[in-house]
Amino acid sequence: MQLEVLGLGGAGCRLADAIRAAAPADHAFLTDVFAFDTDESTLQGTVIPESHRAQYGQGTALEGSNGLDGDLEQGFEAGQAVVDDLLAVRERAASTAPDAILVTVGLGGTTGGPTAPALVATLQRTVDAPVYVLATLPADREFDPDAGGADRGPHSGVTATTESDEPPRPAAASHAIRTLEALDGLANAIVLFDNEAWLRPGETLADARSRSNREVATRVAAVFAGSDTDGTVAQTVIDASDIARILGTESAIVSLGYGEQAVETTSSRFGLGLLPTERAVETSEAVSAVETVVRKGVRGKLSLECAPETAARGLLVVGGPPSWLNRQAIAEGQRAFQSTIGGTGVLGGDAPRPDGETVFAAVVLAGVESDRLERLRAAAD
Ligand SMILES: Nc1nc2c(ncn2[C@@H]2O[C@H](COP(=O)(O)OP(=O)(O)OP(=O)(O)O)[C@@H](O)[C@H]2O)c(=O)[nH]1
Ligand SMILES: [Mg+2]
Known part of the structure; x- marks a missing residue:
């Protein structure tokens, strides 16, 4: 099938980039891959071309890891306000009509998650293709200081050492759940990847993210490429409509x-x-x-x-x-x-x-x- 991928926020853009890298050399099952974030450094870290990226939301509640102060509603409003600009980037750069769109996002932050519901809703209204969401769930160690993992808390004697360290996100669980609730009824289906289950003991999110993004991307490529091949015909073909039938239209997890x-x-x-x-x-x-x-x-x-x-x-x-x-x-x-x-x-x-x-x-x-x-x-x- 022909899949378009739209990455939102840090995790979403890195996941979109990883999916692109996991696709066969000619990107057989991908149409366009987009990366949208408030943070320029995330965009720079991908190989997604300039035409398919956008830095957005500067000066709004979406910018900066603590920008929302736990106020997710404000984030959803700010998300709503940027959607038209993001979709204009998509309109300008998209090459072919996809069979489906996959919006990738890390739940728990203050950029991608708050933007996703409005973006999915608008895509559903304006594009004639199912819109799926691929979302990560936060690991306990991000919001619960007692959850184990690498202790980088104030009393641990250990301080964040590298630039890529993830900030603590005390509201991550609540943001994730509320964003899932907001997506319910908007996304055709919501594919989840639980960071908690894929982290090793003592490892931080930042340590693990390349590995876990590859794991996600391998699965996405294996499923969404379906039976697409160059020349060899499958015995039993899986195509976009089969995938749509299985994923459904009711925001199934x-x-x-x-x-x-x-x-x-x-x-x-x-x-x-x-x-x-x-x-x-x-x-x-x-x-x-x-x-x-x-x-x-x-x-x-x-x-x-x-x-x-x-x-x-x-x-x-x-x-x-x-x-x-x-x-x-x-x-x-x-x-x-x-x-x-x-x-x-x-x-x-x-x-x-x-x-x-x-x-x-x-x-x-x-x-x-x-x-x-x-x-x-x-x-x-
Ligand atoms: N699997 C995976 N999860 C990630 C990655 N980066 C972040 N996460 C998870 O996604 C959540 C949100 O992080 P980001 O996507 O960086 O947040 P954001 O949407 O950019 O929002 P802010 O940075 O808070 O403005 C984190 O709490 C992590 O659980 C990644 O590269 N891979
Ligand atoms: Mg970010």
């Missing part, structure tokens, strides 16, 4: 799973060893690789911790070099996935990647219930 296994694709065992030849793949090897990645995708760590059984709808995409995509193993994986979810809205497909070096499974769980959101709600009160 979505968690993404992913599993991959590196596979050897060429061999010089034959001939004189001068030219790499396509390696013959044993059926048992291919079956085992598919089984492994599907299990990891469904049962491994999810972008948002939840029980897959709670999902109302699901999508499983199995991809990799065509010779590794064992049809029976994929069908078996689909059956297992379907019985896990129990819902009727389960789709599956494959994504042949002739030049791929991994077999992978990407899992979409839509309409999930998550204890993590309950815990954040409790922390926000």
Whole structure:
């Protein structure tokens, strides 16, 4: 499918940049990638071209990490006021009409989050494509001094050392929950990535962000690229309308799973060893690789911790070099996935990647219930 990505605020712009980097060399599934932030240094840190960036909101409540003083309503108003300017940048630079738009944002801050609801609402009114949100949830250590992690508090004897250190964000949980509430009913679906679950002990957000952004981007690329390939035809094609059916129109909370296994694709065992030849793949090897990645995708760590059984709808995409995509193993994986979810809205497909070096499974769980959101709600009160 053809996806447009619009990054808002520090996290949103870095995520948009990471998605661009994770896309195949010719960016096959991306139309345009935009980066919008109050902070010029975020924009400079991306490789997104000048034409697709904008610094906005200077002198408003959106500027500066403490600009809002916890007053999120003021932020939403300021967000509303900038939307037309941002969409004018989009209008000027956008190349082709996308099948869907993905607005990326880190919840918990005072730029991206407050801008997102107004931007999504306006896109829904003006663009004929579903608008999805990809949002991060804040880690406990950002707003709760007792939550562990790297203690950079006033009594720790440790002070913030690098420029990229994240500021403490005491209102992060409350901002995140209230922004999610504001997006409810506006976004077609809200894909969540929980920073808390992806941080290592003692690590700060700033330490972890390149790694976690790559993790997010890999999942987004695997799902939204669907069966798009150069030339090789999938057995069961997943296209934009399949993804739209699974993600829905009712702001469902979505968690993404992913599993991959590196596979050897060429061999010089034959001939004189001068030219790499396509390696013959044993059926048992291919079956085992598919089984492994599907299990990891469904049962491994999810972008948002939840029980897959709670999902109302699901999508499983199995991809990799065509010779590794064992049809029976994929069908078996689909059956297992379907019985896990129990819902009727389960789709599956494959994504042949002739030049791929991994077999992978990407899992979409839509309409999930998550204890993590309950815990954040409790922390926000
Ligand atoms: N995964 C990930 N999360 C991030 C990243 N940067 C920030 N975050 C998270 O996103 C939240 C908001 O941070 P930013 O996006 O930098 O905030 P902002 O919207 O720019 O707003 P201010 O900087 O407060 O004006 C933070 O509390 C973190 O939880 C990132 O690069 N990757
Ligand atoms: Mg910022």
